[in-house]
Amino acid sequence: MDDTAGKAGQGGFPPYPWVWLAVTALVILLDWHTKALATERLELYRPVEVFSWLNITLAHNYGAAFSFLSDAGGWQRWFFIVLASGISGVLLVWLLRLPRQEWLTALGLSMILGGAIGNLVDRIQLGYVVDFIDVYYRQWHYPAFNVADSAITCGVVLLLVDMLILHRRRGDSP
Numbered sequence: 001m002d003d004t005a006g007k008a009g010q011g012g013f014p015p016y017p018w019v020w021l022a023v024t025a026l027v028i029l030l031d032w033h034t035k036a037l038a039t040e041r042l043e044l045y046r047p048v049e050v051f052s053w054l055n056i057t058l059a060h061n062y063g064a065a066f067s068f069l070s071d072a073g074g075w076q077r078w079f080f081i082v083l084a085s086g087i088s089g090v091l092l093v094w095l096l097r098l099p100r101q102e103w104l105t106a107l108g109l110s111m112i113l114g115g116a117i118g119n120l121v122d123r124i125q126l127g128y129v130v131d132f133i134d135v136y137y138r139q140w141h142y143p144a145f146n147v148a149d150s151a152i153t154c155g156v157v158l159l160l161v162d163m164l165i166l167h168r169r170r171g172d173s174p
Helices: 018-041 075-097 103-126 147-170
Strands: 048-051 054-061 129-137
Touching (some): 018 129, 075 103, 129 147
Antiparallel strands (some): 054 129
């Protein structure tokens, strides 16, 4: 058996590795477009009901997930910019070195990378992340989020499915 059979660039799906960079770019563009629409058409913190469980509400998140460190005084902006830049670099290298047959991992990584870059652009340009999706039940509201956050979550789920279920079926060593 040829040692290069599993390397990137050798057979498998997709036929070209740049497909994953296109997925990343699509996530970034979709995130950017929806944030621009929300910023243009909504008033800050004024909910617009879509369904009995969903509002579209423009919010500015100065922290990380769940507004972690949002009131830390400003240093967190630069911390999260450096952190997201480093993580994005690692994800990009991982994605480009991944064997083609690991397409589910590649899809998950490209979604996470697109979401990370989408939120990174907000932090660099605005100093905060634009959120606008508000899911709730009665008086309980999940923290507002955006397309980038959704892509990151979906990407993590794909990585977990690949790692915990498909990895075993393929017979790969952990």
